[in-house]
Amino acid sequence: MATSRIAEPKRRVSSEDAAVQDVPAAKILLVDDEVKNLTALESVLAAPDRELVRADSGAAALRAVLHDDFAVVLLDVHMPDVDGFETAELIRSRERSRETPIIFLTAAISGDVSIARGYSLGAVDYIVKPIDAEILRSKVNVFIDLFRKTEQVKRQAVALADTTAFLNSVLEGATAYAIMALDLDGTILSWNEGARRIFGYKDSEIVGSKSLARLVRAEDASARRVEGLLKAAREHGRVTSRLDGVRRNRSTFSAAFSVEQRVGTDGRLVGYVAIGQDITQMREAEEQRARLIHEQTARAEAERARDHLQQVLDVLPEGILIADADGRIEMCNATAVKIIGGLPDASDCWAAESLSRYRLDGSPMSSEELPLVRAIVQGETVLGEQLMISSKASANPIPVLMNSAPLRNADGRIVGGVAALQDITPIIELERQKDAFLAAASHDLKNPLAIVKAQAQLLMRRAGRTEGAAMDTVLEGLRSIDQATRRLNGMVNELLDVARLQMGRPIELDPKPVDLISLVREVASELQSSSDRHEILVECASDPIVGVWDRDRIERVIVNLVTNAIKYSPEGGRIELGVAVTTVGDDEWAELRVRDHGLGIPADEIPRIFERFYRGSNVHGHIEGAGIGLSGAQQIIDQHGGFITVESAEGKGTMFVVQLPGVARGRTG
Amino acid sequence: MLVVEDEPDLRDVVCAVLEDEGYIVASAADGRQALDRAAEERPTLVVLDMGLPVLSGEEVAAELTKLFADPPPILVMSAAGTVAERARKIGAAGYIAKPFDLDDLAAAVRGTLAAD
Numbered sequence: 001m002a003t004s005r006i007a008e009p010k011r012r013v014s015s016e017d018a019a020v021q022d023v024p025a026a027k028i029l030l031v032d033d034e035v036k037n038l039t040a041l042e043s044v045l046a047a048p049d050r051e052l053v054r055a056d057s058g059a060a061a062l063r064a065v066l067h068d069d070f071a072v073v074l075l076d077v078h079m080p081d082v083d084g085f086e087t088a089e090l091i092r093s094r095e096r097s098r099e100t101p102i103i104f105l106t107a108a109i110s111g112d113v114s115i116a117r118g119y120s121l122g123a124v125d126y127i128v129k130p131i132d133a134e135i136l137r138s139k140v141n142v143f144i145d146l147f148r149k150t151e152q153v154k155r156q157a158v159a160l161a162d163t164t165a166f167l168n169s170v171l172e173g174a175t176a177y178a179i180m181a182l183d184l185d186g187t188i189l190s191w192n193e194g195a196r197r198i199f200g201y202k203d204s205e206i207v208g209s210k211s212l213a214r215l216v217r218a219e220d221a222s223a224r225r226v227e228g229l230l231k232a233a234r235e236h237g238r239v240t241s242r243l244d245g246v247r248r249n250r251s252t253f254s255a256a257f258s259v260e261q262r263v264g265t266d267g268r269l270v271g272y273v274a275i276g277q278d279i280t281q282m283r284e285a286e287e288q289r290a291r292l293i294h295e296q297t298a299r300a301e302a303e304r305a306r307d308h309l310q311q312v313l314d315v316l317p318e319g320i321l322i323a324d325a326d327g328r329i330e331m332c333n334a335t336a337v338k339i340i341g342g343l344p345d346a347s348d349c350w351a352a353e354s355l356s357r358y359r360l361d362g363s364p365m366s367s368e369e370l371p372l373v374r375a376i377v378q379g380e381t382v383l384g385e386q387l388m389i390s391s392k393a394s395a396n397p398i399p400v401l402m403n404s405a406p407l408r409n410a411d412g413r414i415v416g417g418v419a420a421l422q423d424i425t426p427i428i429e430l431e432r433q434k435d436a437f438l439a440a441a442s443h444d445l446k447n448p449l450a451i452v453k454a455q456a457q458l459l460m461r462r463a464g465r466t467e468g469a470a471m472d473t474v475l476e477g478l479r480s481i482d483q484a485t486r487r488l489n490g491m492v493n494e495l496l497d498v499a500r501l502q503m504g505r506p507i508e509l510d511p512k513p514v515d516l517i518s519l520v521r522e523v524a525s526e527l528q529s530s531s532d533r534h535e536i537l538v539e540c541a542s543d544p545i546v547g548v549w550d551r552d553r554i555e556r557v558i559v560n561l562v563t564n565a566i567k568y569s570p571e572g573g574r575i576e577l578g579v580a581v582t583t584v585g586d587d588e589w590a591e592l593r594v595r596d597h598g599l600g601i602p603a604d605e606i607p608r609i610f611e612r613f614y615r616g617s618n619v620h621g622h623i624e625g626a627g628i629g630l631s632g633a634q635q636i637i638d639q640h641g642g643f644i645t646v647e648s649a650e651g652k653g654t655m656f657v658v659q660l661p662g663v664a665r666g667r668t669g
Numbered sequence: 670m671l672v673v674e675d676e677p678d679l680r681d682v683v684c685a686v687l688e689d690e691g692y693i694v695a696s697a698a699d700g701r702q703a704l705d706r707a708a709e710e711r712p713t714l715v716v717l718d719m720g721l722p723v724l725s726g727e728e729v730a731a732e733l734t735k736l737f738a739d740p741p742p743i744l745v746m747s748a749a750g751t752v753a754e755r756a757r758k759i760g761a762a763g764y765i766a767k768p769f770d771l772d773d774l775a776a777a778v779r780g781t782l783a784a785d
Contacts, residue, residue, distance in 0.1 A: 455678075458771065
């Protein structure tokens with residue numbers, strides 16, 4: 001049996017729901033064995049919102065319901081092969097069409113049996129022929145309406161199921177986030193895979209319990225932080241917080257939580273959504289960034305400090321070198337670059353390749369002797385060392401003054417050294433000029449003296465070979481010339497020494513074996529003749545005390561001390577000279593004491609008496625000043641490697657003690 | 670022997686003293702002359718003043734060693750305080766400081782000749 005359709009366009013049905021679905025047009029099945037009835041039905045029921053399907057037999061009707069869903073089936077009861085009721089039973093027996101509304105079309109309600117049978121099938125209605133078109137239409141409309149609504153609901157349910165499934169998969173997929181639905185008092189209603197993973201609990205352990213507190217630290221739980229968060233969410237809608245999370249295995253991690261209100265369709269609060277995130281990595285990244293910035297700032301600071309230091313160092317008139325503990329020259333300031341020609345290579349240990357260094361006498365200086373090396377290797381602070389340096393910058397060696405000191409770290413270990421260099425060419429030049437002057441002065445004074453002396457002696461010799469009284473006078477005269485020249489020579493020597501001392505140049509000693517005791521006795525007897533108010537006494541052993549010293553200069557020192565003693569006891573009195581040998585360690589030293597009982601030296605002046613131009617303040621009147629003075633005496637003794645010390649009390653007297661090293665052992669005269 | 674000294678009166682008296690001692694003495698007034706005379710006379714001793722004009726005493730000493738395979742010993746005579754040091758530097762056999770006693774000069778000459 002054929003079925004035919006009246007093609008109907010699909011209509012869009014909009015619903016309050018967001019899902020817009022295509023609801024298919026309602027289908028109506030018209031079953032009647034008489035075509036004219038079917039046509040009549042169609043004319044009554046045709047409308048744009050429905051599709052009418054014909055079936056001219058029960059079998060055809062069955063086929064149709066197997067095919068489609070119908071809003072309503074209109075069934076002629078009286079049909080030849082399968083009657084309406086049987087058809088209806090068959091329709092009802094199919095799962096798909098069990099609920100399909102059926103309207104029986106009957107010529108007459110003939111007997112209760114039929115009606116009862118019909119009704120027992122459920123969802124039926126009767127319409128008696130002749131059919132009232134209005135009634136038919138309205139009944140059909142009801143069923144169509146019902147069908148449509150049912151379809152809509154079905155579609156909405158599907159859409160909802162789809163959305164729910166989608167959301168669930170999103171939630172589950174968001175494993176980086178712990179998403180929990182909470183009810184009003186904080187009970188966890190549900191949570192996602194992310195929560196499972198982050199916290200490590202099974203659903204059964206968490207869901208359904210008030211266990212938010214278990215997910216945070218004990219201190220936070222007891223401080224009711226969780227309740228606080230819920231309260232804040234209640235009041236402000238949303239709140240975020242950083243709290244430490246606690247996993248099932250008791251380990252903690254940095255977490256960020258946000259809690260949001262869940263509001264029902266009526267606008268009332270129904271619960272909360274809590275979303276938590278493990279921010280350990282984020283935190284580490286933050287901390288690392290902060291550290292990097294800190295480092296960069298520190299580095300910039302250090303560079304600025306370094307630049308500042310460099311600026312300061314470059315301005316200094318001294319050359320500054322800084323070396324590390326391995327001998328690498330790390331830094332030269334601008335002046336150092338001028339002196340040594342540039343920063344040496346990193347591989348050039350102690351700058352041995354780029355710098356040649358010599359002692360002042362011209363002999364080469366090894367690296368170990370360099371002040372900077374001594375500072376670093378031995379921790380020695382070296383001051384005032386003079387040496388010569390030549391480099392690419394200077395063809396000839398430059399004399400420099402070098403001071404060096406080690407640099408230590410906080411533990412006291414030597415980590416490098418610093419050297420300050422000063423080009424002392426002008427100073428050395430001045431010294432050379434002084435030396436040249438002194439040599440010239442010496443030469444000029446000594447030559448005439450040599451002539452006088454030699455001539456006198458020659459004449460003496462020749463006269464000595466000739467007999468006669470006239471010769472005696474000549475001899476006498478010549479003798480006096482000889483003596484005078486001796487004295488003059490003595491004075492010239494002293495004058496030259498004074499000049500040297502005044503210029504700050506060292507005296508060139510002429511050391512020879514000297515018996516100190518006989519020297520002291522000589523000076524004592526000579527000076528005794530110059531004063532009868534004083535008594536000069538010599539106290540010493542009888543054995544000679546011999547050392548290799550410069551006789552003339554030591555004599556001058558003794559003369560100076562005794563003359564001072566005489567000058568500073570204007571009332572006269574005793575002046576005692578004591579000479580003895582003392583033992584210091586393995587060496588024997590000679591000790592000379594000169595004591596007077598005169599005016600003494602005021603206590604505050606004692607430290608100053610060895611200054612070059614010092615004159616005592618407590619001696620009144622004019623005191624002749626020529627001679628080497630105490631400063632000269634100290635320098636002479638100093639150059640011998642000895643010491644002069646003084647003790648004095650005002651009104652009581654003064655004692656000078658001279659100590660000279662190098663007394664010959666065995667002391668043979 | 671050869672006496673090298675630029676101061677004429679001193680040169681005369683030193684020569685006179687040495688002649689008095691019995692030596693044959695030649696003299697020179699500066700370094701140049703000294704080298705010329707030395708080449709001529711082949712002296713057994715050179716008394717050398719260090720304060721010479723033209724050539725310095727050191728230079729004369731150096732030239733003498735170049736001139737002779739077996740150079741004569743040098744007795745350095747000097748007014749400077751560094752006489753001992755300068756003598757040592759040029760390898761002189763002896764030294765004497767001005768002004769000197771004639772006896773000391775004679776002794777120094779004898780000592781230098783003996784040491785050679």
